[in-house]
Amino acid sequence: MRRTLLAFTLAGLAMMLTACAQHQTTLYERLGGQTNIDAVVENFLYRVADDTELVGFFANTNIDKLAASLGSMICDVSDGPCHYEGPPMDRAHQHMGLTDRHFNRLVEHLDTAMQAEEVPISARNVLLGRLAPMHADVMRYQ
Amino acid sequence: MMPSPATPALPAHFFKAWTPRVAAFAVLGFTLLALAAAPAQAGSRLLATGAVTAIEGAAGGGLSPWAVLSGTPSDEEVGVTATATRAWVDDYQLTVTGASLNVYDRLEVSVARQTLDLETLGGELEQDIYAAKLRLFGDVLYHPLGIWSIGGQHKRVSDGTIPAALGAQHTQGNDVYLSGSKLLFSAFAGRNVLLNATLRNTSANQGGLLGFGGDQGGRSWVAEGGVGVFITPRWIVGTEYRQKPDNLSAAREDDWQSLYSAYFFNKHLSLTAAWLDLGTIAGLPSQQGGYLSLQTAL
Numbered sequence A: 001m002r003r004t005l006l007a008f009t010l011a012g013l014a015m016m017l018t019a020c021a022q023h024q025t026t027l028y029e030r031l032g033g034q035t036n037i038d039a040v041v042e043n044f045l046y047r048v049a050d051d052t053e054l055v056g057f058f059a060n061t062n063i064d065k066l067a068a069s070l071g072s073m074i075c076d077v078s079d080g081p082c083h084y085e086g087p088p089m090d091r092a093h094q095h096m097g098l099t100d101r102h103f104n105r106l107v108e109h110l111d112t113a114m115q116a117e118e119v120p121i122s123a124r125n126v127l128l129g130r131l132a133p134m135h136a137d138v139m140r141y142q
Numbered sequence B: 001m002m003p004s005p006a007t008p009a010l011p012a013h014f015f016k017a018w019t020p021r022v023a024a025f026a027v028l029g030f031t032l033l034a035l036a037a038a039p040a041q042a043g044s045r046l047l048a049t050g051a052v053t054a055i056e057g058a059a060g061g062g063l064s065p066w067a068v069l070s071g072t073p074s075d076e077e078v079g080v081t082a083t084a085t086r087a088w089v090d091d092y093q094l095t096v097t098g099a100s101l102n103v104y105d106r107l108e109v110s111v112a113r114q115t116l117d118l119e120t121l122g123g124e125l126e127q128d129i130y131a132a133k134l135r136l137f138g139d140v141l142y143h144p145l146g147i148w149s150i151g152g153q154h155k156r157v158s159d160g161t162i163p164a165a166l167g168a169q170h171t172q173g174n175d176v177y178l179s180g181s182k183l184l185f186s187a188f189a190g191r192n193v194l195l196n197a198t199l200r201n202t203s204a205n206q207g208g209l210l211g212f213g214g215d216q217g218g219r220s221w222v223a224e225g226g227v228g229v230f231i232t233p234r235w236i237v238g239t240e241y242r243q244k245p246d247n248l249s250a251a252r253e254d255d256w257q258s259l260y261s262a263y264f265f266n267k268h269l270s271l272t273a274a275w276l277d278l279g280t281i282a283g284l285p286s287q288q289g290g291y292l293s294l295q296t297a298l
Helices: A002-022 A033-049 A063-077 A100-116 A121-131 A134-139 B012-037 B161-165
Strands: B078-089 B092-103 B107-118 B124-138 B147-157 B172-188 B191-202 B220-232 B235-242 B256-266 B269-281 B284-297
Touching: A033 A063, A033 A100, A063 A121, A100 A121, A100 A134, A121 B172, A121 B191, B078 B269, B092 B284, B191 B235
Parallel strands: none
Antiparallel strands: B078 B092, B078 B284, B092 B107, B107 B124, B124 B147, B147 B172, B172 B191, B191 B220, B220 B235, B235 B256, B256 B269, B269 B284
């Protein structure tokens, strides 16, 4: 039993390493390119608009500009052919009074939006992993 | 609703004996009632970030506490959980009821009662565990170093006869531990992988059910750890390993390990099934078997 478990764990680690080496397409392609990224962003913003705890933060926001900015940021983050030129995450969110509750809800809406637009789980996980460290930036000047 | 311990109608030991189980069932009942009344209420942390309940009552994987705090409250929310667990190995059956409170995702306090039925040897062993876990820093998802917590567990065996007969020195003991947990996004076949490591200082024999300390030693440092893969955001499978002290020459003990599968139906309900290998317990070798644990959270 001990050896079986050890073998199981080592096999898992080995598969993990090979899995890392396999992906050759970019995350941008796996997300479905700009068309699907824009669909995810739109789906996400509809969910945010329906969330009474979040919609207030966007009362004075130009939603079309925000959608374009988010689409460009996700394209950039996912190694697509874009260069995000919007404000950095800390300045974009400064003094909004955001808490972890708001951040968590945004993450849930984004993941639900990606599921609704049929982004495969592996691509969802990679994107969430690349966005997760932005938590510190978003919360820096709250 | 319940008379205070000062009320003379019931003896003090009634409350002493029943506090953890009553608390667990009270929280369980309250949680289910509240769920029926307000199904939408939940903490904002993401599904499964509060783990399930370890057998000592803390948020963890089953055998070992993890650094995450129970339920899904974030820094401005509170949450409660209640858990019922049963494990069946060759010659023993363990029942655990427990409850926990998470305050602002900073402090977790928990109570648990363990009852070990000695099906082959006859009789039962029982202990209560009062515990706290403090998040030092970090977050299992968002922080590059993951989440790090320290915890303490005060354990009291109800009847010290069997532990004393085996050579245990005390019927109460305190464990302290440092624990770290980190989610690695898309680390295995595109799936997220959860790593946990815990370093514990303890004198407990078989987690405390066989008392504390013995002729082979007193306190020692032990390592515990696990790795799990989220097949989906709701479903994690993994394995845990828990190193153990070996203080009693009359009842040698082995490290524990498990293979587990935990499913989160939603933020309020999870079910964990596991295969356990607990080694020798009180002289009876190679104790293996199954494990089921149901957790409700609010």
